[in-house]
Amino acid sequence: MSKTDQTQTQHELIANRRDKLNRWREAGIDPYPHTYERSHKSQDVLEQYDALEGQSVSVAGRIVSLRPHGKSTFFHILDGEGKLQCYAKKDQLGDEPYERLGWLDLGDFVGVTGEVFKTRTGETTVAVREYKLLAKALRPLPEKWHGLVDKETRYRQRYLDLVSNEEVREVFRVRARIIAAIRNFLDARGFLEVETPVLQPIYGGAAARPFVTHHNALDAQFYLRIADELYLKRLLVGGYERVYEVCRDFRNEGIDRDHNPEFTMVELYAAYFDYRDIMNLFRELIIEVTTAARGKPSFEFNGQDVDLTKPWREVPLLDIIKEKTGLDFSDPNAEKARKGAESIGVDIPDDASYGKIVDDVFSERVQPELVEPTFLTDYPLEISPLAKRHREKAGLVERFELFMAAREVGNAFSELNDPDDQRARFEAMAEAARRGDVEAHQVDEDFLTALEHGMPPTGGLGFGVDRLTMTLTGLTSIREVILFPTLRPLGSHATEPSAEG
RNA sequence: GGGGGUGUAGCUCAGUGGUAGAGCAUCUGACUUUUAAUCAGGUGGUCGAAGGUUCGAUCCCUUCCACCCUCACCA
Numbered sequence: 001m002s003k004t005d006q007t008q009t010q011h012e013l014i015a016n017r018r019d020k021l022n023r024w025r026e027a028g029i030d031p032y033p034h035t036y037e038r039s040h041k042s043q044d045v046l047e048q049y050d051a052l053e054g055q056s057v058s059v060a061g062r063i064v065s066l067r068p069h070g071k072s073t074f075f076h077i078l079d080g081e082g083k084l085q086c087y088a089k090k091d092q093l094g095d096e097p098y099e100r101l102g103w104l105d106l107g108d109f110v111g112v113t114g115e116v117f118k119t120r121t122g123e124t125t126v127a128v129r130e131y132k133l134l135a136k137a138l139r140p141l142p143e144k145w146h147g148l149v150d151k152e153t154r155y156r157q158r159y160l161d162l163v164s165n166e167e168v169r170e171v172f173r174v175r176a177r178i179i180a181a182i183r184n185f186l187d188a189r190g191f192l193e194v195e196t197p198v199l200q201p202i203y204g205g206a207a208a209r210p211f212v213t214h215h216n217a218l219d220a221q222f223y224l225r226i227a228d229e230l231y232l233k234r235l236l237v238g239g240y241e242r243v244y245e246v247c248r249d250f251r252n253e254g255i256d257r258d259h260n261p262e263f264t265m266v267e268l269y270a271a272y273f274d275y276r277d278i279m280n281l282f283r284e285l286i287i288e289v290t291t292a293a294r295g296k297p298s299f300e301f302n303g304q305d306v307d308l309t310k311p312w313r314e315v316p317l318l319d320i321i322k323e324k325t326g327l328d329f330s331d332p333n334a335e336k337a338r339k340g341a342e343s344i345g346v347d348i349p350d351d352a353s354y355g356k357i358v359d360d361v362f363s364e365r366v367q368p369e370l371v372e373p374t375f376l377t378d379y380p381l382e383i384s385p386l387a388k389r390h391r392e393k394a395g396l397v398e399r400f401e402l403f404m405a406a407r408e409v410g411n412a413f414s415e416l417n418d419p420d421d422q423r424a425r426f427e428a429m430a431e432a433a434r435r436g437d438v439e440a441h442q443v444d445e446d447f448l449t450a451l452e453h454g455m456p457p458t459g460g461l462g463f464g465v466d467r468l469t470m471t472l473t474g475l476t477s478i479r480e481v482i483l484f485p486t487l488r489p490l491g492s493h494a495t496e497p498s499a500e501g
Numbered sequence: 502g503g504g505g506g507u508g509u510a511g512c513u514c515a516g517u518g519g520u521a522g523a524g525c526a527u528c529u530g531a532c533u534u535u536u537a538a539u540c541a542g543g544u545g546g547u548c549g550a551a552g553g554u555u556c557g558a559u560c561c562c563u564u565c566c567a568c569c570c571u572c573a574c575c576a
Contacts, residue, residue, distance in 0.1 A: 009511065009544090009545045009546070010545095012545065013511055013527060016528075017527095065536070065537090067536065068538095069533065069538075069539090070532035070533065071532080072533035072534075072535080073533090073535090074534080076536080089533055089534095092533095119534050120535090123536075139511080140511050140512080140526065141512085142512045142513085143513060143526065144512090144526080144537070145524085146513040146514085146525080147512085148513090150513090151569065152508095152568045155568090160512095164512090208575070209575090249576085251576075253574070253576095254573085254574060256575095257569095257570090258576075259575065263576075265576080407576095411576080462576090477569095488567070
């Protein structure tokens with residue numbers, strides 16, 4: 001918020017705090033000292049009360065409640081792990097230091113040294129012998145009781161959300177545990193974590209519209225990656241047998257509760273694996289990650305407990321559609337498919353292809369019922385340009401998608417390593433692009449050259465960390481699992497005219 | 502992009518075609534075991550922005566901005 005946005009009230013609140021800041025300075029005390037040595041964190045004091053009772057501790061944190069009672073004062077500090085109450089008495093602290101307590105505000109950081117005891121009501125508390133202002137806060141924090149609920153402020157000023165809402169702090173701890181567990185799982189199985197370019201001269205590995213940017217010194221156009229797939233496969237050509245990347249991808253598409261323009265995927269590739277080996281690996285990974293995030297291999301979905309230790313179903317895509325709707329889509333005929341879809345009341349756009357019709361019926365009638373983890377297999381070749389042909393079934397590829405909690409949580413295949421077939425697939429996509437498909441792959445000659453040098457048979461997998469976090473935390477908006485979700489910029493930059501192209 | 506909703510004090514929210522309220526925060530005073538501390542008193546608002554209707558608009562109308570929900574597209 002700029003200063004011109006401040007109302008009079010806000011000015012006054014800030015002016016009050018600046019007055020207090022000046023009082024500290026006039027007393028010769030630096031309101032922003034460099035360090036503070038603490039002996040314990042709040043959680044240590046609470047958990048080790050029996051050992052610490054009567055002992056002196058030094059703790060530090062932000063003042064989140066402040067209750068002066070004349071010659072004594074209670075306050076809580078919030079540190080990285082939790083809250084701890086402190087109790088200051090004038091006779092114990094001395095007249096001047098006690099008077100300076102009045103120069104503190106909610107939001108200030110303080111360090112406190114004193115003995116641990118319990119109050120009459122049983123709350124573990126530090127009896128303040130000395131304290132030190134560690135950083136003055138010039139702006140007021142959100143209210144203590146209702147906290148901060150305005151979503152726009154929560155996302156734009158996430159730090160305020162984190163200060164006032166403990167459950168939000170916990171969400172991002174869970175997210176961190178999920179990512180750490182993924183790394184532990186893969187590292188333990190010999191996967192090498194790598195980093196590949198975000199700036200790519202040709203984008204690929206997914207069907208999406210990219211962000212376009214420009215490098216001045218090279219005077220060249222680059223795209224922010226939409227996937228890292230084609231780079232990871234180059235590493236398989238180079239001889240690494242197992243690689244993965246925790247990969248921030250960027251897709252220039254709509255924003256809603258399931259989509260943020262930048263999001264985090266994990267992609268992994270394993271030489272001499274096929275999609276069935278990946279299936280087994282992924283099941284183990286999900287169980288291990290879920291256990292790390294939640295303490296047990298299960299999660300809640302709409303009040304229902306989803307137990308991941310039960311057997312996971314595997315079923316071909318068309319079979320489960322038939323099972324849930326009674327419709328047989330085995331004949332790849334758009335007209336027939338349309339009649340079927342309309343017979344069960346699924347609206348189909350006029351220009352929909354066979355594949356699109358199947359997908360619409362699936363999304364509307366099948367996906368919402370896939371609560372227990374389910375591997376869907378046997379995807380059509382046309383929509384899988386990077387997957388290897390099915391070893392038995394014509395027109396299909398060796399691919400699966402994992403669904404659970406009515407959400408797609410992963411996509412994997414036996415990777416296409418025949419360079420001639422890959423070229424043909426790219427050319428088919430290029431043809432689609434010429435017909436107007438803005439998301440179709442570009443022909444990536446450099447990648448084809450890599451494949452022509454030989455890539456071992458490989459299984460690959462990609463899954464979205466944000467959506468996995470949503471599933472495991474039960475949150476329904478992707479913005480709740482991304483610390484700083486993409487929002488429209490405020491102010492003059494928002495209305496700057498942009499060159500259309 | 503279509504449809505619906507929201508926007509009032511720092512925060513959480515009421516409210517009305519006649520010039521705006523509460524709780525918390527803030528300020529003043531009282532208070533040495535409180536914890537949504539309590540008690541007494543006070544300050545604080547371009548009612549998202551700009552137009553229009555009206556004697557008069559925070560309220561009705563139009564446009565715009567931001568966010569949320571939903572549909573379409575995608576992971």
